[in-house]
Amino acid sequence: MSFIFENVRKIYRTGEVEVPALNDVSIACGKGEIIVILGPSGSGKSTFLNVAGGIDRADGGQVTVQGENLHEMNDRQLTLFRRKHAGFIFQSYNLISALTVRENVETGADISDHPLSPDEILDKVGMSEHQHKFPHQLSGGEQQRTAIARAIVKNPSILFCDEPTGALDEETGKKILSLIQEINVIYGTTILMITHNPGIADMAHTVMKMKSGKIIETVKNEAPIPAEQVKWV
Numbered sequence: 451m452s453f454i455f456e457n458v459r460k461i462y463r464t465g466e467v468e469v470p471a472l473n474d475v476s477i478a479c480g481k482g483e484i485i486v487i488l489g490p491s492g493s494g495k496s497t498f499l500n501v502a503g504g505i506d507r508a509d510g511g512q513v514t515v516q517g518e519n520l521h522e523m524n525d526r527q528l529t530l531f532r533r534k535h536a537g538f539i540f541q542s543y544n545l546i547s548a549l550t551v552r553e554n555v556e557t558g559a560d561i562s563d564h565p566l567s568p569d570e571i572l573d574k575v576g577m578s579e580h581q582h583k584f585p586h587q588l589s590g591g592e593q594q595r596t597a598i599a600r601a602i603v604k605n606p607s608i609l610f611c612d613e614p615t616g617a618l619d620e621e622t623g624k625k626i627l628s629l630i631q632e633i634n635v636i637y638g639t640t641i642l643m644i645t646h647n648p649g650i651a652d653m654a655h656t657v658m659k660m661k662s663g664k665i666i667e668t669v670k671n672e673a674p675i676p677a678e679q680v681k682w683v
């Protein structure tokens with residue numbers, strides 16, 4: 451299993467108000483799967499992803515990712531866990547503006563014990579010809595491809611994607627999804643992806659639907675479709 455949540459709770463407290471962002475969540479997902487999380491705004495999707503990725507801590511229950519119990523880890527161990535296992539792709543690309551495309555990608559390789567070749571990954575994401583440009587010289591899709599390259603060059607076992615196509619048009623978005631699907635197939639990387647686009651669920655092996663901090667439905671898909679056939683909603 452790539453990750454197991456057992457009765458996980460996460461409560462945000464703002465003054466007197468308590469928001470149960472994860473309310474007794476249990477799920478187990480297999481290695482090498484594409485898992486898509488759907489649900490309305492505020493349903494707990496990002497909280498789930500952040501807890502699974504070791505960015506945030508649960509308040510109760512057990513979280514086991516790649517066989518490691520995140521609940522028992524201190525901050526330093528969580529940092530090492532993220533470095534070893536996790537790649538992150540967010541809607542905002544978070545590239546370093548003073549570094550070129552290639553240098554941004556190399557920052558991903560530098561923190562890994564077993565990185566992939568930056569040349570190979572730049573080629574895979576179609577950014578070799580732009581590798582000496584700076585982020586402000588790139589389109590949104592090119593910036594997202596650079597961010598993906600930086601995440602995958604470290605060879606993570608799980609890629610956490612929070613709305614990776616949210617800011618992109620259909621054509622560029624589908625290219626990014628194809629790339630994510632290709633990474634899943636070639637490297638066996640588990641993909642955990644949040645989206646507001648229900649069409650993207652058709653390319654997943656598992657679809658998790660969330661509402662009010664709970665998983666209300668888990669659907670297994672025996673025949674995920676190629677990303678380019680995704681219905682863009």
Ligand SMILES: Nc1ncnc2c1ncn2[C@@H]1O[C@H](COP(=O)(O)OP(=O)(O)OP(=O)(O)O)[C@@H](O)[C@H]1O
Nearest residue numbers: 462463464469471490491492493494495496497498
């Ligand atoms: N740092 C925080 N402090 C207080 N409340 C928070 C915090 N982060 C999230 N919440 C609350 O927890 C709940 C779940 O938020 P979360 O971001 O996980 O939802 P989401 O499904 O990812 O939403 P969206 O689709 O809008 O990104 C929401 O009610 C949100 O307001």
